[in-house]
Amino acid sequence: MKSHVDTTRTGEAPIPVDVSGAHGELGFDDVPYLSVVVPVYRSETTLPELHRRLTEALRHVTDRYEILFIEDSGGDRSWEVIERLCGEDTRVRGIQLSRNFGQHAATICGIVRASGDWILTLDDDLEHPPEYISALVAKAKEGFELVYAVYPERSHTGWRNWTSSLGRWMFRVAIPNLNYDYSSYRLIRRNTAKALAEFDSPFPFVDGYLAWVTNHYGTVRVDHGQRLHGASNYNFRKLFTHTINIFVTFSDLPLRFATWIGLGAFFVGGIALLAIIFARVLGGISVSGYASVMAGIVAFGGLQLLILGIFGEYLGRMNFKSSKKPLFLVSRTTDRSSRPIRAA
Numbered sequence: 001m002k003s004h005v006d007t008t009r010t011g012e013a014p015i016p017v018d019v020s021g022a023h024g025e026l027g028f029d030d031v032p033y034l035s036v037v038v039p040v041y042r043s044e045t046t047l048p049e050l051h052r053r054l055t056e057a058l059r060h061v062t063d064r065y066e067i068l069f070i071e072d073s074g075g076d077r078s079w080e081v082i083e084r085l086c087g088e089d090t091r092v093r094g095i096q097l098s099r100n101f102g103q104h105a106a107t108i109c110g111i112v113r114a115s116g117d118w119i120l121t122l123d124d125d126l127e128h129p130p131e132y133i134s135a136l137v138a139k140a141k142e143g144f145e146l147v148y149a150v151y152p153e154r155s156h157t158g159w160r161n162w163t164s165s166l167g168r169w170m171f172r173v174a175i176p177n178l179n180y181d182y183s184s185y186r187l188i189r190r191n192t193a194k195a196l197a198e199f200d201s202p203f204p205f206v207d208g209y210l211a212w213v214t215n216h217y218g219t220v221r222v223d224h225g226q227r228l229h230g231a232s233n234y235n236f237r238k239l240f241t242h243t244i245n246i247f248v249t250f251s252d253l254p255l256r257f258a259t260w261i262g263l264g265a266f267f268v269g270g271i272a273l274l275a276i277i278f279a280r281v282l283g284g285i286s287v288s289g290y291a292s293v294m295a296g297i298v299a300f301g302g303l304q305l306l307i308l309g310i311f312g313e314y315l316g317r318m319n320f321k322s323s324k325k326p327l328f329l330v331s332r333t334t335d336r337s338s339r340p341i342r343a344a
Contacts, residue, residue, distance in 0.1 A: 034058070034065040034137075035116030039106035040082065042074035043124040047081045050126055051092065057130040061137055068114060069124075070106040071096040073331075086334040094334040104204040105328045107184070111193045119193040121186050121206075128185040132222040136187040139218045145192045146210055146217040149185035151224040173253070175208060181219045182207040202325060203245040244313070254314075258307040265303050 036054060040047065051067070058065050069082045071094065082094035095113060097106060107121055118140065122128040132149055139147045171178055188210070195213045196206065210217075 034062055035110075035114035035119045036065065036067045036133075037107060037110030037114055037119060037121045038067065038069050038124050039103050039110065039121075040069050040071045040074070040078050040124045041100070041103070041106075042076045042078065044077040044081050046124060046126055047078065047085065050124060050130070051085050051089070053126075053130045054133075055089070055091075057133045061134050065091060066115060067092045068110045069094050070110045072103070072106040073097050073100045083334060092334075096331045096333070098329040098331040101328045102204075103184070104206050107206055108196050108204060109328045109330065111188075112197050114190075114193070117190050119188050119190060121184060121188070123184055127225045128183075129222060129225045132185075132220065133187075135220045135222070139220050140187050140189070142218065144216060144218040145189045145214045146179075147187040148179070148181050148183050148217060148219045149222045150181045150183060150219045152221055175211070177215065178208060178211045179215065179217055181217075182210075185222070186210075202327070204327060205245070254310050258310045261303060262307060265300065 036058070038050070043050075047069070054067060067089075069085070069092065071079045071082055073096065079094070079096050082092070082096075086092045086094050093113070095109060097109065101109075110121070111119055118137070120133060120136065122130070128149065136147045136149060172180070184206070192210070192213050196209050199209050
C-alpha cells in the first residue's frame with residue numbers, strides 16, 4: 001500500500017518553517033545545502049523574477065542552500081542571464097547542456113550535481129510558486145522520502161488540462177506502481193534522488209523512476225501560479241511523444257494489448273472461416289464476393305501492421321539503450337573547478 005498523506009494549503013500562503021539550525025530528519029547540520037534544481041528552457045525573461053522569489057522564500061527556510069539552473073540549450077539568452085545571476089549571488093550555480101536533452105534529463109543532471117541533503121525541483125516558468133517551499137519542507141519533516149506539490153486546479157488551457165488528466169489516468173493503468181499524485185514540483189531526500197542516476201534509459205521519466213525507488217511520499221496542495229511571459233514549451237506533439245515514450249519505456253501494456261488484439265482477431269477469423277465452410281457445404285454461398293475478400297485483407301493487413309508497429313517501438317528502444325549513449329552531456333558550467341562530464 002502506498003504511504004500518502006495530503007496536506008491542504010490551497011488559497012493561503014504557507015507558514016514559514018525555519019530549519020537552518022534544525023537537527024534530525026532534515027539534517028542540515030550535517031550537509032551544508034538545500035539544493036534547488038531548476039531545468040531552464042527559453043526562460044530569459046522569467047529567471048530574474050524566479051531567482052528573486054526563490055531567495056526570498058528560502059530565507060524563511062534556511063540560509064544554507066544552493067540554486068542550480070540547468071540550461072537545456074533553448075537557443076535564447078538564458079545562459080547569459082544565469083551567468084549574471086551567478087555573479088550577483090554566490091549560491092547560484094549554472095550548468096549548460098551541449099544540446100537540448102529534455103526536461104527530465106536536465107532535472108537528473110541537476111540532481112547529479114546537487115550537494116544538498118534534500119533536493120527540490122521546480123519549473124522555470126513561475127507556475128510553481130516558490131513561496132510553498134517551506135510547506136514542502138514541513139511535510140518532509142514528518143518522515144517522508146518524497147513530497148509532491150499538487151494542484152486542485154491548474155492554470156493551463158482547457159485542452160491541456162483535459163489531455164493531462166487523460167494521460168495521468170492512462171499512466172495509472174499502464175504503470176500500477178506510479179505514485180498517484182506527482183508533479184515536477186517536488187522535494188526529494190538525497191539518497192532517493194541520487195538513485196535516479198543509476199537508471200539507464202534514453203527516455204527518462206523522473207516520476208516513474210521515483211515510483212520504483214520509493215512509494216513513501218506525501219503531498220502538499222498549492223495554488224498553480226500564472227505564467228508571466230510566453231506560452232508553454234509543451235505543445236501537443238511534444239506531449240504526445242512524451243506519453244508514448246513513457247508507455248513504451250515503463251509498461252508492457254502495449255505488448256499485451258497487441259497480444260489481446262491478435263488473439264481476438266484469431267478467434268473472430270476462425271469463427272468466420274467455420275461459418276463460410278458451413279454455408280458453402282449447405283449451399284448458402286454460390287459465388288465468392290470480391291468486397292468481402294478485400295475487406296478481410298484490408299482489416300487483417302492493418303491489424304498486422306499495427307502489431308508490427310508496436311513491436312517496432314520496443315525494438316527501437318532496445319537499440320537506443322544498447323548504443324550506450326549518455327543521458328546528457330554538460331557543455332560548460334559556472335563552477336571554476338569543473339570540467340565537462342557526462343552522466344554515468
